[in-house]
Amino acid sequence: MTQGADPLVEGLTGGERLPLARLLTRIENGDPTVRSSLPALLAAGRGGHVVGVTGPPGSGKSTLVNALIGEWRRRGRRVGILAVDPSSPYTRGAILGDRIRMMEHAADRDVFMRSMASRGELGGIAVTTWLAAAALDVAGYDPILIETVGAGQSEVEIARLAETTVVVEAPEMGDEVQAIKAGLLEVADIVAVNKGDRPGADRTARQLRAMLSTAGGRVERSPPRVMVTTATTGEGVGPLADAIEAHREVARTAIAAGERARHQLHRAVSELAWRRAATRDDFSDIVEGVAGRTLDPLTGADRLLPE
């Protein structure tokens, strides 16, 4: 290993923003030359805490993220933020709004904020975000926040990448919404019921605690901690930052790290296998066979994969 000699990694550890920004662009664009620097990047890791923050529009997530950044800055931490955009064309407005609010910290040299599109040519969005987080880690940011908008597939993907995942809810979003968000709650390590100054916040927190403590099939994890925050006044933000910090050790047990690694590998293997399949000479024939129902997808997949 000659990791110190890798120019890409040296650029990051110098603390300058430009080399980091350039590397993130290369990662996002799927630049294949990034691959050769990965061993050096991993070796130079500083163990920054990767924290996912997710939750539906309307939960006040962006305001809470801003309040958390402020809290960590007061504690002397350098904060990295990756804002991952889901690919849906319908939610772009919401994301633009988030970006504008984020600019509150734009002048702070110790806050690095970057939006990532959810394509991820290097092996899916999970792998792209993983690489970007590794780059922020080498650049000395800790915590590294991964923020997503929405409550869909990509959000759960991203949440499973973070060491500690905070799901932001608002009070009284109704039973229907609770059920919709169940997928998100399953990946939560901490649930923040935000807008805590609204009526019903404590009741929502109690309901969530009851719901999360009785959910079956999760023997391997303790129920997520449910906290009430009011991002606009800062109420509860300090305790939330403490809870995130306290979860760092829990997230670093061998079992938890192994679970995350399996998930990463699953995503990367799936993407890589599909990309290779799509470059085969017989790919179009096999697609046509399945489309024309002369071939079933299982047999088609068998043909597309090398033995």
Added chain:
Amino acid sequence: MTQGADPLVEGLTGGERLPLARLLTRIENGDPTVRSSLPALLAAGRGGHVVGVTGPPGSGKSTLVNALIGEWRRRGRRVGILAVDPSSPYTRGAILGDRIRMMEHAADRDVFMRSMASRGELGGIAVTTWLAAAALDVAGYDPILIETVGAGQSEVEIARLAETTVVVEAPEMGDEVQAIKAGLLEVADIVAVNKGDRPGADRTARQLRAMLSTAGGRVERSPPRVMVTTATTGEGVGPLADAIEAHREVARTAIAAGERARHQLHRAVSELAWRRAATRDDFSDIVEGVAGRTLDPLTGADRLLPE
């Protein structure tokens, strides 16, 4: 090809329910011996229309499905229903409720209803459901409804499998919920705003039409049709059945069939590649390497895939 001679397929075409039920159990359990019957199953296909119906709890989806079944029965159709359970432990209650309501048609020999768990050992839930739908097709059901609960990852997966996808909404579910459901709307061919007797139903339909017509990046598809239904009174159910029927031809263009085939193959290739990877001797070492950050997930995936 000796498809007529395949005993599994012969059992289905005889019109008996028991051979079909047994085959679905084998498909659900991932019985590998099913594979050898797939060419015969495909060859015996009758071209039944595969219709996905999805939507969040609270939209009245189950009542609407019941009303649609009634409408199709009056039109002399034999209706197959696959109810796909998402894996979330949090939503089981809702699904049980759906099942109970479904029993309205339990005595009708020309309605075949089956719940499928979302594990799908034969290549993911998408492939399992595809195979089950193919079996219902050979058994002479048309349409074949694929019903899902919730608004998450598996619902979008399943929706992409159907030829025609109906997304059920309720009026006035609020802006927050609209954004959450954006992922579902992206896969909709028809949107049914159910509970049409509630105030605001027409306004919700207008809002959805405006939102769906201006959404960018979808040049390849026309905007989904938005209809208002009241499942409890039957209002709008006939026109909805007509709209579904009218979409059958649209869904069977070569482009649409090719898109579905690519999606199926993507899911099948991903699952198969991962399953093979997980049986390799070096699998645990590679997981440990990624968990311990001595290996990045891309390089790990490279090692797990044969050249």
